[in-house]
Amino acid sequence: MPRAERWLIFPTRSEQRDRTRISLVDMSKSIVQIRNEAAAALSPERQQQWEQFLTPAPVAEQAAGLFTPAVEPVRVLDLGSGTGILAALVAAHASAGSSVTAIERDVDLAKASEASIRQVCDDVEVIGKSVFDVLLDDRFDRVILNPPYKKISPVTIPTAGGGVKITNLYTAFLVIAVQALAEVGECVAIIPRSWMNGEYFKDFRKWLLDECSLDVLAVYGSRQDHFKDMDVLQEIMLLKVSKRKQSGSVAVYDGIRPEIPLDRQPHELIPLEALTMGRDRILRVERQDPRLSRFKTLSEQGMWVSTGKLVWFRNRDLLSDTEKPGSHPLYWSDNQRGMTTVHPVKCDREQWVTDKADSRNMVLPSGSYCLVNRFSAKEQRHRIYASYLRSDTEYVADNKLNYVHQGTSRRTVPLNDKVAWGLTLWLTSSIVDEWYRQVSGSTQVNATDLRQLPCPSPGQLAELSDLLPVNDAVDQQSIDHTLEGMFSWTKAS
Template identity: 30%
Template sequence: MMIKRFHVFESRTHAFKDDEVLQENIIFHAVKGSALGTVRITSSYSVEFSKEYGEMIVEDMTQRTVPYTSVVKPDDPEQFIHIATTDFEQHVVDRISVFNYTLEDLGIEVSTGPLVDFRLKEHLRQKPGPGTAPLLYPAHFDADGLTWPKSGKKPNAINITPDSEKWLWSNNGHYVVTKRFTAKEERRRIVAAIYDSSLPARKVGFENHLNVFHRQKQGLSKEIALGLAVYLNCTLVDKYFRQFNGHTQVNSADLRTIHYPSLETLAKFGSLAKGKIPLQKDIDYLINQEVSRMGKKSMLDPIQAQQKINEALNLLINFGLPRGQQNERSALTLLAILNLKPDGSWQELEQPLMGITPIMEFCRAFYGKEYAPNTRETFRRQTMHQFVEAGIALYNPDEPDRPVNSPKACYQISPETFAVILTYGTDQWDQTLSSYLEERETLAQLYEMQRKMQMIPVEVEEDYEIALTPGTHSKLIKDIIVEFAPRYAPGSEVIYVGDTGSKIGYLQQSRLLELGVEVDEHGKMPDVVLYYQEKNWLFLIEAVTTHGPVDSKRHRELSTLFAKAIPGLVYVTAFPDRTTMGKYITEISWETEVWVAETPTHIIHFDGNRFLGPYETS
């Protein structure tokens, strides 16, 4: 059986949220007896799938296609499945591969803490005393190191007796300990600390919720232990561990599967740490320097990239963006419109004009995150729309009246936002951010006013006017209502007007229902629908500036969408001029009409046994 596809859900809380179950979720598709080929790997936070163009997609879906041998290694006797959902994750694997020692190679063991407290309940003590040994739980270790004894429900000591002593180890040397239970939502999955055997006792107890690195139940040397703790606490190991550990436990078996630096390298890490576990940024710098020294130069440094993503996300939070935009997609979008790559500086930014597709390509090329092509609308509607509304980005600043559906549509960071971001990470940041936030509402209102000034007003019924987004397409829609309707459907009623910005600019849904038409939210409406009551005709009109005439395919789509309509159907393609019409003349479906706005008093009929009217459907 050969695996063909995986879909990984990044969140444990969504798929079974109704049942309040935290569960890792993967969907896979395999084919019996299939030849080795490629495996498509997709991932998403959301679980709301929809079908588009014959494929199931979901918001924020990333994608990657890899050889089968990258997922199941041919030389792996266990046949473990390795899933790197993005190029970003693959770079993590590539970089950590420079460390190729096992714990067995190093002469180091890792074991689950041997002492199970409820089995020795009568020997447990809240306070240490004569004849006791320290009993260490995960709660005794934190960012500051060891805190013992500690007030609380957990005991701090255990009596040394013949029953308990076999579960106690020598209080000698430096032990490295990690928590056995951590959730993927935590900042780090592997949290390593050091116990240096400094407590006054000949024995020590490690409770069962700890993993302990040791040599034959003895501690390690100080430098090796410190170097090992540095390595286990680095972001590179954390990122790697998350790729193959799908549960809440950090088992000793999992820790044995990780490859480690040599003893010499661990000792070097320990020496450079200068007696204590360094800050996270210093740990990551130390590991990154070693990876680079060992010659593993990857185009993408995943730790550097993640740092930039985190900083961009922090900016969005500081700017007060809604929770729906406080995510990786929006952070990457901000980095794209600043042209800020992982190794770049917040003080060396740019202001490029970028469309949605170039933004997505930037995410793939520089941050290893390849989003599925049909998630473009998610970028547009769930990130850029909010950026524009908040005054963070400008829409078509080079040509404000560009049609919304133009392939040249683009965005640019606003000058005010650009100026404040340039101070990020500097002494001026707090002050510039404060001033920016005070003025931003005014800025957003100003930009909104400018956008509204570009809108095209159209009166769709007496004393009722709508505003269409700017552009030649909207101008043609206005011409249809103002010029076409009075000539060829005098006194007709405007039922529907599409607007490429909001998809529905005007809709009389109840009136459509009276006419026998139920609008399917997934159905693609024509640009304009007119009801000509005198003849009981329904005009279905497509406004064509760059694409979309009523060709044979579109004719069938509209026939299906309006199949239950009571009035007769008249199909019309409208063009702004004859030059545009000439580009599509060979595509026009028979038994339809063509109207050109620059010569509004003429209409062209394509074949059929009648002129301007519905045809009987067979």
């Protein structure tokens, strides 16, 4: 069957030129079918290997719709084009004479890309290579991408402004995408939200915000709604940047739904400086609650967040089911029971380490601490799961726990006991939970982010602990109500 008969099931390019605007509803279902057939054929092993998620039509429509309409022809680039659905949708709205360059290393997907894009554009080049093997000039007016999300060993990508440290494939793709933009060109990406916070993405964040105007942040409200057939585990967002000086404000959409056009969903225009925090330029997706503006950060209040030093699979020889002479208690997330920490507990984890731990720089001083689980998902009741620990002996913390103390990165100093309990109450409050949800889209609760968290002074935390003494049965309403009274809060506007 000729290609035109096989794929061209909707108006030809010449017929499209007679239209002032192409409705995506009128677009041939064949492009969607190409995508769905490719998604069904993608093996779970291949998908897991690259964390490659082919773009569903509703998400593709929203992404393509973020570009500014242009009267003149545009040069479109799709990095890692998959089935070509993104480039096809961008080209469908472009003026006559526009061109598309698509890069896709997979032979079958490259063929699917060409089949999709040629339905809406005459000038098409599909390059069957890795994105990293193609030299691109900065000539593209529109760059769109849904890159693989896989973590990689840190590498440095050269740019005109110096090297950028990269720890994930999707940020590597974005560096290439931005460098391929012509002046005032625009880039739209479908990516995880994890780049907006955390130590790993610090260099990339600083480079991107210095290089581009951040125009749109649109975070999906559910991890299940957008890529239903792809089993995506991360929070996904749409990002739009442009090659120019920073615009006056950023359009921020929080909790978007894929089945509703973006122009029908609520959003706020917010100055970039109101969304960034600290030297690492951590990004929020809302203005900070004004009730928190009175507080310094946790680190400014003289507290520090460190990560437990025991990596169990590297220290199997230390683990013990029973207490022995010279051994130390070992705390895992399993030992967090409500807002307190219990030891020992019945679980699948050994509860002690032998005295060999003393020579491995992992034993922490006795005293009072606040422990925070390093992993959580947005569906959990609390993104920050904090628990109070008072240990009368030296102990060891698993690497999947953060612990808050009043020392430094090199020296651990326990907290005052009242401060440790007051901090646990603070971190369990609803206002802090909302703050963290606006800061982090990652399943990892980063020590870097916790250090930036607005926090009362140690004296105020001690006062809070007197109002709600240590009791694992204290409920959420009591915590929130006590804080409202203590700080004379009214309902946030």
